[in-house]
Amino acid sequence: MSFIIDKQTLDDLGIFSRNRDVSVFGIYNSVHTRGGARILEEMFTNPLDDVEKIRSRSEVIGFFREAGLDFPFKASWFDAAEFYLSDRDVRTRVSGEQDLMYQKVRRFLKTDTEYRQIQGGITALVTILRALRLFLDTLAGNMPPAVMASSAPVLEILGSPGFARVMEGDVKKLTAEVQDTASLDNFFRYTNVAEVESVLDFIYRLDVYMSAAKVASERGFVKAEALPPGENVMDIRGLRHPALSSPVANDMTVGEDCNVIFLTGANMAGKSTFMKAFGIAVFLAHVGFPVPAASMRFSVRDGMYTTINLPDNLNRGYSHFYAEVKRLKKVALSLGTYRNMVVIFDELFRGTNVRDAYDATVAVTEAFSGIRQSIFIISTHIIEAGETLRSRCGNIRFLYLPTRMEGNTPVYTYRLQEGITEDRHGMLIIRNEGILDILN
Amino acid sequence: MGFITDKQTLDDLNLLGRFRKDSVINIFDRTKTRQGRRILEEMFRNPLTDADGIRARSREFRYYSGKGFTLPVDESLTEPAELYLGASSSRSFLAAALKMVALKVRGMFVMDKEYDRMQSGMTALAAIVSGTVPLWERLSEEDSPVKEDAGALSGIFGGKVAGLMSAEKEGGHRSLRKAIALDRLLRVRLYPHVRRMLDLLYRLDVFFSVAGVAEEKGFCLAGIHPGEDSFLEIDGVWHPSLKNAVPNDIRIDSSSNVFFLTGVNMAGKSTFMKTVSIALYLAQMGFPVPASRMEFTPVEGLFTSINVADDIASGYSHFYAEVLRVKHLAEQVRSGRRLLLVFDELFKGTNVKDAHDATLAVTEAFARHRECLYVISTHIVEAGRELSERCGNVTFRYFPASLDGDRPVYPYRLEEGISDDRYGMTIIRHEKILDIIRGYREESLEAEPGEQEPR
Numbered sequence: 001m002s003f004i005i006d007k008q009t010l011d012d013l014g015i016f017s018r019n020r021d022v023s024v025f026g027i028y029n030s031v032h033t034r035g036g037a038r039i040l041e042e043m044f045t046n047p048l049d050d051v052e053k054i055r056s057r058s059e060v061i062g063f064f065r066e067a068g069l070d071f072p073f074k075a076s077w078f079d080a081a082e083f084y085l086s087d088r089d090v091r092t093r094v095s096g097e098q099d100l101m102y103q104k105v106r107r108f109l110k111t112d113t114e115y116r117q118i119q120g121g122i123t124a125l126v127t128i129l130r131a132l133r134l135f136l137d138t139l140a141g142n143m144p145p146a147v148m149a150s151s152a153p154v155l156e157i158l159g160s161p162g163f164a165r166v167m168e169g170d171v172k173k174l175t176a177e178v179q180d181t182a183s184l185d186n187f188f189r190y191t192n193v194a195e196v197e198s199v200l201d202f203i204y205r206l207d208v209y210m211s212a213a214k215v216a217s218e219r220g221f222v223k224a225e226a227l228p229p230g231e232n233v234m235d236i237r238g239l240r241h242p243a244l245s246s247p248v249a250n251d252m253t254v255g256e257d258c259n260v261i262f263l264t265g266a267n268m269a270g271k272s273t274f275m276k277a278f279g280i281a282v283f284l285a286h287v288g289f290p291v292p293a294a295s296m297r298f299s300v301r302d303g304m305y306t307t308i309n310l311p312d313n314l315n316r317g318y319s320h321f322y323a324e325v326k327r328l329k330k331v332a333l334s335l336g337t338y339r340n341m342v343v344i345f346d347e348l349f350r351g352t353n354v355r356d357a358y359d360a361t362v363a364v365t366e367a368f369s370g371i372r373q374s375i376f377i378i379s380t381h382i383i384e385a386g387e388t389l390r391s392r393c394g395n396i397r398f399l400y401l402p403t404r405m406e407g408n409t410p411v412y413t414y415r416l417q418e419g420i421t422e423d424r425h426g427m428l429i430i431r432n433e434g435i436l437d438i439l440n
Numbered sequence: 441m442g443f444i445t446d447k448q449t450l451d452d453l454n455l456l457g458r459f460r461k462d463s464v465i466n467i468f469d470r471t472k473t474r475q476g477r478r479i480l481e482e483m484f485r486n487p488l489t490d491a492d493g494i495r496a497r498s499r500e501f502r503y504y505s506g507k508g509f510t511l512p513v514d515e516s517l518t519e520p521a522e523l524y525l526g527a528s529s530s531r532s533f534l535a536a537a538l539k540m541v542a543l544k545v546r547g548m549f550v551m552d553k554e555y556d557r558m559q560s561g562m563t564a565l566a567a568i569v570s571g572t573v574p575l576w577e578r579l580s581e582e583d584s585p586v587k588e589d590a591g592a593l594s595g596i597f598g599g600k601v602a603g604l605m606s607a608e609k610e611g612g613h614r615s616l617r618k619a620i621a622l623d624r625l626l627r628v629r630l631y632p633h634v635r636r637m638l639d640l641l642y643r644l645d646v647f648f649s650v651a652g653v654a655e656e657k658g659f660c661l662a663g664i665h666p667g668e669d670s671f672l673e674i675d676g677v678w679h680p681s682l683k684n685a686v687p688n689d690i691r692i693d694s695s696s697n698v699f700f701l702t703g704v705n706m707a708g709k710s711t712f713m714k715t716v717s718i719a720l721y722l723a724q725m726g727f728p729v730p731a732s733r734m735e736f737t738p739v740e741g742l743f744t745s746i747n748v749a750d751d752i753a754s755g756y757s758h759f760y761a762e763v764l765r766v767k768h769l770a771e772q773v774r775s776g777r778r779l780l781l782v783f784d785e786l787f788k789g790t791n792v793k794d795a796h797d798a799t800l801a802v803t804e805a806f807a808r809h810r811e812c813l814y815v816i817s818t819h820i821v822e823a824g825r826e827l828s829e830r831c832g833n834v835t836f837r838y839f840p841a842s843l844d845g846d847r848p849v850y851p852y853r854l855e856e857g858i859s860d861d862r863y864g865m866t867i868i869r870h871e872k873i874l875d876i877i878r879g880y881r882e883e884s885l886e887a888e889p890g891e892q893e894p895r
Binding site (some may be wrong): 267321322325328329332333335336347349350352353354355356357359360363364367368370371380381382424425426427429430433434435436438439440 | 704705759760763764766767770771773774787790791792793794795796797798801802805806808809819820821822864865867868871873874876877878879
């Protein structure tokens with residue numbers, strides 16, 4: 001079982017790149033190897049729901065952040081080595097037994113490209129292995145347990161006799177003789193493939209962790225402290241949206257006694273951005289990656305559903321309201337099974353009349369607030385719903401994003417405040433455009 | 441000043457667009473000639489604004505309808521005939537004859553198809569001339585709208601010339617001498633009449649095509665309402681592109697110039713608004729309309745906001761775009777022009793509250809301009825209620841919806857008043873969302889495993 005998240009949520013939060021926006025994945029994707037990119041994507045596609053796994057991953061990234069080391073490999077080595085290793089066709093295996101005359105001639109004339117590619121691949125692979133051992137040797141002693149645990153089998157492989165024989169001497173000399181090339185080729189590509197792959201996989205992970213550490217230190221992201229599930233802790237200080245150039249930081253505390261946030265504010269006041277920033281922090285924390293905040297403590301969740309940019313599918317005969325109801329039902333059903341969720345709804349029930357929107361917002365929010373282990377953030381313009389809920393439920397926290405009017409121009413602070421606001425600017429814009437004056 | 445409209449409106453109504461299936465122009469287009477198609481398009485691009493012009497054109501349609509007129513020729517004749525006619529710029533016999541000789545000589549020595557092409561073009565034109573004589577005779581009768589032209593043409597081309605031409609039909613080959621004589625007749629002596637005949641033919645192509653479609657589909661011709669005040673009344677109007685469309689009635693006039701539509705999404709609001717707009721647009725062209733009866737005073741323009749690109753994700757900017765369009769239309773209204781404005785779901789890009797306030801304020805402001813007519817829809821029924829208290833010149837209609845089990849049912853038939861379908865909470869209750877959240881219905885969770893997609 002892994003952290004539950006769906007496409008709508010990933011799209012809402014902009015985790016993977018959609019359109020030309022900056023994606024969260026893009027921010028972290030500064031890996032050097034293709035294998036690293038693959039693993040990063042895998043990690044982002046499968047956030048964790050296990051407190052130990054999250055902790056160990058964030059610990060590893062934290063260690064590399066402290067160490068401040070550079071990735072000790074060149075990307076070009078991997079291109080050659082991966083290309084070489086990916087070819088498992090036995091017909092390409094170098095044979096040392098029958099070194100025929102014509103092969104000698106071709107090698108002499110340097111026309112046997114296949115052979116030369118194999119030579120190059122072996123050289124690149126050996127270079128990688130040597131660099132890895134050197135790197136691990138320099139780390140030895142101050143590795144955290146998590147790194148130690150994963151590097152131990154790698155060190156064992158590198159120390160085994162088959163691998164040890166390539167660790168010393170001139171790399172070029174290893175493939176000088178056809179017989180030697182044949183033997184190494186056989187060793188790397190056929191008899192010890194599994195070992196070679198596990199070593200490379202270790203390097204790819206190293207790549208992911210080290211580049212994540214680098215991104216985090218460049219951008220001032222912090223390690224999120226994971227707590228076991230069940231307590232319903234969510235405490236974020238200085239939370240900000242990672243894709244914004246000059247974001248405003250906000251604090252956010254939700255807990256068992258106050259697990260619903262009722263958010264109000266004008267259209268441009270930053271509601272959606274705040275909700276996205278919160279969702280991204282929760283997401284990254286469950287990937288075990290540093291989060292864009294000053295500090296974060298959270299108890300591990302079962303999953304997260306957001307509904308921020310819900311498209312209405314008119315082609316399938318759904319109105320926007322019906323799309324919202326469908327989405328709500330999906331979330332509700334999921335809450336029946338997994339009670340430990342993060343749920344975000346932006347501008348709930350936009351596609352219906354005021355009365356229905358009021359009734360539905362009150363009813364649904366009240367029902368949600370009964371699930372104390374989960375966290376809900378609900379934004380709306382129907383402030384009356386907020387007033388009703390305030391009198392009915394004790395565990396709802398009311399926050400708003402304020403607007404200050406400077407003459408006829410609204411100014412937004414993007415800083416959360418306690419309470420409910422009636423700020424709306426639809427009519428203001430209409431008045432500013434002078435539409436009613438034109439008609440009068 | 442012509443009829444004013446804009447691209448948004450033409451797109452909303454799917455009027456033009458020859459390559460779009462279901463476009464209104466394609467419904468009417470059964471023309472047989474390229475030129476006919478062009479005239480039809482011209483008419484679609486330029487609706488009329490003066491009552492006399494509209495009356496005159498619809499009188500033509502009235503004459504042609506139900507009489508089973510068909511064009512006796514088609515593109516396979518008109519194309520080569522036009523090519524032949526256009527090939528010579530000279531209208532003097534000597535030059536034309538010399539050209540003919542030159543072509544013949546060239547055709548004999550080098551492989552030049554020009555001469556053959558000219559011969560077959562001549563044959564085609566001759567076939568048109570002889571083939572259309574009965575049509576001209578028929579159209580010369582007393583009440584024909586083209587009786588002068590048709591009478592003249594039947595006088596010129598009937599009798600001797602027709603006989604000459606029909607003799608041409610059989611012979612594929614003709615001597616150079618005969619060709620020169622025929623060429624002289626068609627391209628020199630009779631040229632102005634030939635031109636006039638062809639142009640009339642293309643125009644008739646449009647009228648026959650439209651009249652045939654109207655008859656087949658049961659369209660009617662709109663009558664012009666006497667008097668100066670704005671007036672639009674249509675009985676049994678339906679959307680011409682829909683099969684089994686449900687007809688509805690509408691009446692808007694200067695004493696009640698706002699038609700306020702409510703109803704849930706999908707109940708038929710947008711379709712009805714398009715239907716009314718298309719009917720008025722066609723009526724302004726003098727065309728038959730998909731309705732059982734229509735009476736109107738011509739307007740000077742039509743603007744619709746129906747399929748405003750529904751980009752909810754962009755939130756604010758979408759709202760702003762809507763505001764700007766409304767502003768543009770407000771300026772048009774202020775200029776004193778007589779317009780029909782159609783707004784579907786005004787301000788849907790913003791929150792319910794803002795949309796409510798804005799719809800109310802803008803509708804009220806527009807309604808004061810009695811020379812313009814408005815059809816305005818919203819799903820925010822509260823705006824309708826308040827409007828009914830504030831303005832006396834608003835007609836309220838709604839499209840009902842009901843739930844049959846878990847499926848909403850839409851009768852698509854307008855009813856009087858404002859919708860009070862408490863559809864939202866009904867659906868929420870029906871989907872048992874609150875029960876699910878409260879955990880009352882554990883068994884129903886297991887009954888619907890397909891709804892859940894944990895990954």
